[in-house]
Amino acid sequence: MSEPDSMMLEATRRRLSGKQANTVDRLTRAAVQVLAQEGFAGLTIRMVAASAGVGTATAYTYFSSKEHLVAEIFWRRLVSSPSPASQNPDPVVRVVTELRNIALLVADERELSGAVTSALLGRDPDVEHLRDRIGSEIRRRIVHALGPEPDPEVVESLQLLYAGALVRAGMGYASYAEIADRIEKSALLILR
Numbered sequence: 001m002s003e004p005d006s007m008m009l010e011a012t013r014r015r016l017s018g019k020q021a022n023t024v025d026r027l028t029r030a031a032v033q034v035l036a037q038e039g040f041a042g043l044t045i046r047m048v049a050a051s052a053g054v055g056t057a058t059a060y061t062y063f064s065s066k067e068h069l070v071a072e073i074f075w076r077r078l079v080s081s082p083s084p085a086s087q088n089p090d091p092v093v094r095v096v097t098e099l100r101n102i103a104l105l106v107a108d109e110r111e112l113s114g115a116v117t118s119a120l121l122g123r124d125p126d127v128e129h130l131r132d133r134i135g136s137e138i139r140r141r142i143v144h145a146l147g148p149e150p151d152p153e154v155v156e157s158l159q160l161l162y163a164g165a166l167v168r169a170g171m172g173y174a175s176y177a178e179i180a181d182r183i184e185k186s187a188l189l190i191l192r
Contacts, residue, residue, distance in 0.1 A: 017112035024062050026052040028073050032112055035070075040115035045069065058099075064126045070119035071130040073112070078134060083141055092191045099162055099187055100180045102138060107176030117170020134174050138162060157190050 016024060029051035034043055043066050049059035063069040084101045088094055106113040120131050142158050143150055161183060169179040 001174060020062075023052075023058065024072075027054060027059055027062060027069065028076060030107070031066075031069050031073060035111045035115055036109070039111050040066070040070070040118055043070075043115070053060050065122070066123050067122035068121040068126040068130070070112075070115045071122075071127045071134075074106065074116045074120070075130050075134055078102065078137055081105060083144065091145060091147045092188065094147075095142060095158065096184050096187050098141050098145045099158065099183050102141070102162065103166065103180040103183050104176060107180070112172055113176055114172070117167060119166075134164075135159070143172060154190060158187060161186050161190065 001004045027048055031043070031048045034047050034051055038047065045059050045063060045066055046056045048066075048069065052059070055170065063072065081101065084097045088097075106116055119127060120134070139155065139159055142155055146155065165179045165183045165186070166176075168174060169176045
């Protein structure tokens with residue numbers, strides 16, 4: 001099993017067997033459907049469990065809260081999306097492409113994108129764990145796109161740019177597509 005595949009099977013709380021991974025997959029898919037219908041405010045673990053055909057108690061063995069469930073959905077999307085960092089010799093092009101790709105991961109799903117912002121700001125320890133993993137993955141992608149021995153200040157500035165821009169999008173100040181454009185312009189200011 002490849003490293004990304006093993007990361008997909010690793011839940012926030014524990015390693016999963018194939019059957020357990022299938023249950024978590026059903027729950028995350030059902031959550032996206034319930035979110036589209038009910039919005040984040042109306043989403044409950046009970047509703048998701050019913051939609052997935054799973055007992056509520058079983059759902060809670062995997063997800064401590066709706067914030068944890070939504071953060072898991074974003075984490076899974078992130079690690080399953082291929083890094084678009086091309087073989088382009090220009091690290092600026094590679095970084096901008098990478099940040100745009102991450103910014104647009106949930107852009108076409110309005111309820112999910114707003115829910116991701118709300119969820120990732122939560123204080124649930126399982127969400128904090130996922131937030132750290134998501135931040136580490138984004139940092140890893142930025143560092144990879146920049147190339148050997150990137151300036152740590154530039155890396156941190158790009159991480160802050162990305163996080164701040166997505167919070168703005170999640171708050172409704174702009175669409176995720178508009179935010180992706182803004183990230184590109186701001187990244188160019190940092191990198192040039």
